[in-house]
Amino acid sequence: MRSGSIAMVAGVLVVLACSARIDGDVQQSLDPLVVAPEHYRLEFENQYVRVIRSTYGPHEKSVMHQHPAEAVVIDLTNQDMHQVMLDGSTPPPSTFKAGSVRWASTAGVTHQDVNLSNERLEILRIEIKAASH
Numbered sequence: 001m002r003s004g005s006i007a008m009v010a011g012v013l014v015v016l017a018c019s020a021r022i023d024g025d026v027q028q029s030l031d032p033l034v035v036a037p038e039h040y041r042l043e044f045e046n047q048y049v050r051v052i053r054s055t056y057g058p059h060e061k062s063v064m065h066q067h068p069a070e071a072v073v074i075d076l077t078n079q080d081m082h083q084v085m086l087d088g089s090t091p092p093p094s095t096f097k098a099g100s101v102r103w104a105s106t107a108g109v110t111h112q113d114v115n116l117s118n119e120r121l122e123i124l125r126i127e128i129k130a131a132s133h
Contacts, residue, residue, distance in 0.1 A: 032065040056115040069127040076122040086110040
């Protein structure tokens with residue numbers, strides 16, 4: 001990741017940490033770090049953020065899980081994936097280029113991720129835990 005992208009993400013995090021809060025804890029049984037450690041790895045955590053690296057091989061899928069908070073998502077590779085929701089529905093696939101940065105407002109939504117690509121998929125998810133005072 002280039003230093004300009006890192007600075008931009010750091011700036012976004014400062015703004016978000018001042019204005020966002022997690023309203024509750026994710027159920028331990030649905031936390032991706034617990035139920036899918038082969039795809040989710042904790043990179044960093046403090047009282048304000050939790051940074052998770054998600055990695056999927058070609059055509060891999062996760063188990064049902066949910067994230068506890070809204071987050072900034074950084075695509076480290078090209079992304080071509082879709083989600084399967086708890087009720088079995090599948091929203092349209094999401095496609096992003098490596099280096100894309102976006103806001104994910106799917107906190108508490110139970111889902112399963114499916115990598116539709118023949119390539120490895122990797123993202124960083126920076127979850128906002130608490131506002132600074």
